[in-house]
Amino acid sequence: MKHINIFLSLIILIVFCTVDVHLSLSQWTQSNNGLGNSIVNSFAIKGNIIFAGAYGSGVFLTTNYGENWTQTTKIENEPLVSSLATNSNNIYAGTLWYGLYLSTDNGANWIQTSFSNASVYALAVNENSIFAANNSVYVSTNNGANWTLRGLTTSQVLSLAVNGNYIFAGTQNSGVFASSNNGMNWSQTSLDNETIYSIAINGSNIYAAAGPHLYLSTNNGINWSQTSLNYQHIISIAVSGTNLFAGSNTFGVYVSSNNGIDWTQRNDGLGNLNIEAFCIINNYIFAATNSHSVYRRPLNELLAIVPLTNVLPVSYSLSQNYPNPFNPVTKIRFDIAGSSVTQTFLTVYDLLGREVSVLVNQNLKPGTFEVDFNASNYPSGVFYYRLTAGDYSETKKMILVK
Structure with a gap:
């Protein structure tokens, strides 16, 4: 029996020592098969299809979550696609200088709408209304056949977002404007002197990326508070549940799980740190970059862990996951001891x-933490989880039963 135990221990040791080589595989990976190194700066989702807008290359689509991309029929003049939106069967592509194009067959054919010979910096959809922004805001209620000017003629409008009856417009140098009547009237919010590159909404939380600062409003823009992510040149935002993702044009991707109070930079594997846009679908997050096309990563690899207490542990430890067996989500708790930040892997x-x-995969201060493991995409079976922090390492077993 002793020889058997030694033999099994050696097998486990060899397996997990071998796995150390693969730690770097859990990172951003380039999703550019068919895209090349296009400059991609916009996404849109229709069912399980992702559309990506590229500068000078038109619109691409993937039906297998980025395993490969296919270029749709080329838009006339091969314009720079600056914005995308979908509404039912319609796909809208906003371009620089050539206006707005519409496809009703997933990009097999594109027609230029009557919004032509102008740049479209942003698009948003609210039920049957499609909003297009350049030096003002326009709306169409008949799939782009006709357009009506809806104000904001004092500044370039760079971003749009819809939250119920409210429409928010981010402008150059004039902050955020809000409308509660489908764009008929606009009022400037208290965030009134910044350039707003992106707006994202999650419930009552409205986030505005203003380059040096990222702002949060919980009352439809009446008041704004500055998050702790400062001077990082933020130009893109995405939300998933309680998690917030911010893209910089210089410093890559930042992640927060508590509405912007704390942030972690997560750039491992990124070949370009200019993040133009995000897309979240099927437990994946996609990042559009300025010169290296698109990167993809499993969403649960980026979700920040949750600190549970301010009491400092006296030793490192890894707890048994709970529940166990589980289906499909389980929680893993662990303690980080010491007096300084420790590079930690789970x-x-x-x-x-x-x-x-x-x-x-991040530097953690001493404390007790908890993280979820979502096994929705994995079959039933035995899994091992290992905590490595400094010289400490421990492995435990868990069972997925579906």
């Missing part, structure tokens, strides 16, 4: 020792 492996997911 990694999940399958029964053969193959890396499944990296739940944590």
